[in-house]
Amino acid sequence: MKNDAIKVLIVDDVADIRENISKLMEFHSEVQIIGQAGSAAEAIAKTKELQPDVILMDINMPVMDGISATEILAVEAPQSSIIIMSVQGEQEYLRRAMIAGAKNYLVKPFTGDELLQAIKQVYGLAQKRITIAQTASNPLKQGKVVAVFSTKGGVGKTTITSNLAVALAAQTGAKVGIVDADLQFGDVALFLNIAPRSTIADLVREVDHMDAALIENHLSGFNDSVGVLAAPLRPEHAELINGAHLTAILGMMRTMFDYIIVDTAPSFTDAMLSVLDAADQILVISSMDLPTIKNVKLCLEIMESLEYNRDKIKVVLNRADSLGGMEPREVQESLRYPFASTLPSDGKTVVHSVNRGVPFVISNPETGVTKGIFALAAIIAGVDEKKPAAERSVMSKFKRLFG
Ligand SMILES: Nc1ncnc2c1ncn2[C@@H]1O[C@H](COP(=O)(O)OP(=O)(O)OP(=O)(O)O)[C@@H](O)[C@H]1O
Ligand SMILES: [Mg+2]
Numbered sequence: 273m274k275n276d277a278i279k280v281l282i283v284d285d286v287a288d289i290r291e292n293i294s295k296l297m298e299f300h301s302e303v304q305i306i307g308q309a310g311s312a313a314e315a316i317a318k319t320k321e322l323q324p325d326v327i328l329m330d331i332n333m334p335v336m337d338g339i340s341a342t343e344i345l346a347v348e349a350p351q352s353s354i355i356i357m358s359v360q361g362e363q364e365y366l367r368r369a370m371i372a373g374a375k376n377y378l379v380k381p382f383t384g385d386e387l388l389q390a391i392k393q394v395y396g397l398a399q400k401r402i403t404i405a406q407t408a409s410n411p412l413k414q415g416k417v418v419a420v421f422s423t424k425g426g427v428g429k430t431t432i433t434s435n436l437a438v439a440l441a442a443q444t445g446a447k448v449g450i451v452d453a454d455l456q457f458g459d460v461a462l463f464l465n466i467a468p469r470s471t472i473a474d475l476v477r478e479v480d481h482m483d484a485a486l487i488e489n490h491l492s493g494f495n496d497s498v499g500v501l502a503a504p505l506r507p508e509h510a511e512l513i514n515g516a517h518l519t520a521i522l523g524m525m526r527t528m529f530d531y532i533i534v535d536t537a538p539s540f541t542d543a544m545l546s547v548l549d550a551a552d553q554i555l556v557i558s559s560m561d562l563p564t565i566k567n568v569k570l571c572l573e574i575m576e577s578l579e580y581n582r583d584k585i586k587v588v589l590n591r592a593d594s595l596g597g598m599e600p601r602e603v604q605e606s607l608r609y610p611f612a613s614t615l616p617s618d619g620k621t622v623v624h625s626v627n628r629g630v631p632f633v634i635s636n637p638e639t640g641v642t643k644g645i646f647a648l649a650a651i652i653a654g655v656d657e658k659k660p661a662a663e664r665s666v667m668s669k670f671k672r673l674f675g
Contacts, residue, residue, distance in 0.1 A: 277304035278395045281324035283315040283341070284308075284357070285333045289380075293328060296384040303391055312341035319349045325398070326391050329374070331358040331365050339369050346373025347478070350489045353394035357382075375469040397469070397493065415449075415526040418533050418652055419551035423571040424564045425538045427557045428590035428615070430454070431622060432645070433535040434463040439633045439642075439649040441497035446530035446653075449491070450500045453518060453547050454537045455510035458503025461492065465629025468492045468502035473509040475501065476517045484528050487521065499529070515546030522550045531652070540574060553652060554580070556587045558607075560598055569607055586612035588648065593617050612651060615644035 280303055282290045290308045297303045307322050309315040312333055319327060327345065331338040342354050356369040356377045366377050375394040378386060420433045433450060441448040452458035452472070461468045475490040491499040501521070504510055525532045534547050548554055554575070558568040568587070575585055587607060589600065592614035604610050618641045625632035633642045 279306045279324045280326045282308045284330040312336035327354045343372040353398045415529045416552045418553045420555045421536045422557040423567040435631045435633045435645045437533045438631045449529035449532045451534045452503035456507040461502040464494045466492045471502045473504035515542040518546045589614040591617035613648045616640040
């Protein structure tokens with residue numbers, strides 16, 4: 273008996289293929305084939321009966337195809353992760369299968385190793401989601417929403433969002449959700465090296481049934497404490513998401529997370545205004561070059577005209593030491609806001625970390641940018657980061673958590 277094994281259901285209309293796949297897994301104790309189904313209808317019935325962890329689903333079946341079955345099972349049996357199986361040349365179907373809710377895919381013929389990898393990968397992802405879900409949805413919880421915003425592109429919003437979320441979770445032991453609301457070109461998932469199987473575009477298709485379990489289904493786990501609602505995979509899907517959707521999503525996520533960090537697009541669209549309205553804190557990211565300063569000044573003026581409380585807005589100076597002839601004091605006077613926090617410029621650390629998909633707060637704990645992010649996390653958490661003892665204990669706790 274394989275007691276702790278990952279339970280797998282094989283769905284294919286060809287009996288020989290089912291047998292072959294079953295044989296591939298015969299000697300792998302991590303996996304147990306608990307059943308086979310020869311049609312989509314049988315797959316749905318057996319999933320309900322056997323509750324597999326993973327379903328291997330053929331894409332091409334007579335009567336009802338694997339995509340339609342995936343669509344049904346993704347909603348009715350979200351605890352079972354689906355891996356779609358196809359032959360070469362079915363890319364368009366594959367894309368549809370992933371949108372329907374499949375978590376991974378395999379192109380036939382595949383080896384036992386490839387199959388095992390895929391099964392373990394989707395199972396691992398689902399386990400992470402379950403860990404996050406276990407503390408989810410407490411109607412009394414009122415998590416804080418922090419929007420990371422700027423009217424200028426490329427100032428470091430995504431860098432700050434991804435590292436801040438990880439630092440905040442490590443520093444406070446909080447559950448932190450990230451919403452990638454840079455709806456056209458969001459890349460939080462890339463920064464955190466997550467391959468999202470579901471995105472905010474998939475979530476809003478079911479927005480009428482909004483509850484914590486639904487959001488949970490569409491989150492990707494970075495670790496046990498940080499979950500990401502990824503941006504749509506294609507820019508044209510951005511228009512599926514409007515301000516009302518974001519308001520509803522953030523409202524529900526407050527009951528699931530202690531903090532929700534929202535990455536944004538650099539414009540005052542309806543969707544971004546909904547995020548800014550919902551936010552408890554807005555981090556306005558600036559740098560020291562004139563065009564950015566001009567834009568940030570306009571941005572702050574608009575926020576004033578929207579009657580946002582001054583306390584809600586914190587200006588963060590990124591790449592603070594690449595001054596280009598200006599004094600921070602002059603800039604603060606011109607903006608009429610102090611810099612709540614400054615982060616040094618450190619291309620080597622920051623770019624290397626993005627390319628490896630590991631946040632620098634994990635990979636480079638001793639650098640100035642990491643310390644700057646922790647200081648920012650402390651401000652958000654309301655901790656006095658100036659006390660050296662506090663910082664030491666934070667860093668040691670962090671090292672315990674992430675080695
Ligand atoms: N403190 C820093 N030191 C050095 N490089 C940085 C720093 N912060 C950000 N960068 C670099 O600047 C570039 C833009 O950063 P990022 O993608 O985070 O900005 P963004 O505001 O999210 O951009 P976009 O508007 O395109 O979404 C990246 O190449 C990033 O590595
Ligand atoms: Mg970005």
